[in-house]
Amino acid sequence: MQQLRMFDTLAGEKRDFVPQIEGHAGVYVCGPTVYDMAHIGHARAYVAFDTIVRFLRRHFKVTYVRNFTDVDDKIIRRAAELGENPTAVSERFIVAFREDMARLGVLPADVEPKVTEHIDEIIAITKTLVDAGFAYMSNGDVYYAVDRFAEYGKLAKRKRDDMDAGVRVEVSEIKRNPLDFALWKGAKEGEPFWDSPWGPGRPGWHIECSAMSRTYLGETFDIHAGGKDLIFPHHENEIAQSEAAHGKPFARYWLHNGFVNIDNEKMSKSLGNFFTIRDVLKRFDPLTLRLYLLSTHYRSPISFSDAGLQEAQNRLRYLMQTMARLEASVTEGSIEGSMRAPWVSEMVDRFESAMADDFNTPRVLGDLSEAFKLINETIDQPGDRDVDARTLRVVFSHLKNIGSSIGLFEELSADVLARLDTLEVSVAGIDPKVVDELVAARIKARAEKDFVRADEIRASIESMGVMIKDAGNTTTWEIKKTLPLE
């Protein structure tokens, strides 16, 4: 295989990936806090890391851990609003999250630990930090003393003095340093709590990942990933906790995905400009969203728009139509011999090369274009029968191979096309029966060579936003591929 290189946030550059244990890779991705429906930002992160993990599995035995934060201020607040208990709320959104991910083709992680099931481990690591003098008790809480960790700020590339200057006014008699953060929060009235050496309470946010990653991957592991917004303070704090507690390096490579932007601004709840995955999937196919997300490099910001999604969906239809033609044309037989195009035998190598360079999925998608052209060309304009048949077999096999890594071409294309038709007809508000009747009338007119009449009928169909495709004796129709004007 090609040497895999990935951009490591801590190093600030692409580095060769050399796992801790040869042939193995331990990956921890920060999962969602389950207090609401997952949004497109979640979709982006988890599609990106799903694709990365799928690729890693081609070359390593991977242990992929992605947690659920199921106890937290926001969950407690939400539960209070709804009059439910926090566990009911978190469990409900975990189920919804898993459904959303499944639709996007995001495979489950090997381990999906919940914070509430790892309280003992969290208490243990907190105790280590208190005993070693890295943490202190104050007002019923336990805080991490940032001043005790000399390298604090190394991930976010920030000096402590710089941060002190920028810290917003936060009058707190409780913390020694404004940057100190809670490892353990003393229980307040009506909140869930667990017993601990510091009294009843619950974990702070950052400590859970230190505890759970150690449980499943060890004190030092290969890859830790999440959204760019987690770099500071979340991941910075994790490093401080774990490296102070263990006296050894924490994650060896740090991967961070870029934001989803709306109108050139970060999508966020406070701005009110976010979309849930479910909102988007009412109008676009899950694979459309996946293809769309994969068409921009995972570290770059992606600008989210209807026009972009519509373009992706049009492209998805092309890919699926072409795959359908390929599935119908491919035959059993030898794959030895010359190909219709010399690069056909190198498709997988090129894929490997693009992915080995910091998981360049846009390049992968770009490279795929000529394969799809070749499929259509081969079927439309046959040449040497043996060469054609062999070429289609090889292309098919390579596309399946590559597709299994990027989460496309895993379903039968006919099924995806049917799903697209159903969705688009429904979104356009069109009654298929009406169209079918008009199409039948047009077929009759054409059979009678009454092209004036046929064209009139087609015009009326098109005015509904539907386009007609005559292919031989059959006529099909689909929703016009239009891009919304912006």
Place this chain on the structure above:
RNA sequence: GGCGCGAUGCCCAAGUGGUUAAGGGGACGGUCUGCAAAACCGUUAUUCAUGGGUUCAAAUCCCAUUCGCGCCUCCA
């Protein structure tokens, strides 16, 4: 204020020192078609925000400027 990221054709988007700057969309022309649509073919950036510099050689490195964005508070 501190720190960091980005600016590639009409739009989206790869490329980060060296032959002709991927790919997709759009537009235009062609093949096919009764005509269309789809599919395929062709055309569409001597140029990579701007101004300097380094180099035999830069979109790619350095400096400055402009613009946009992010983090410094919960956030994928």
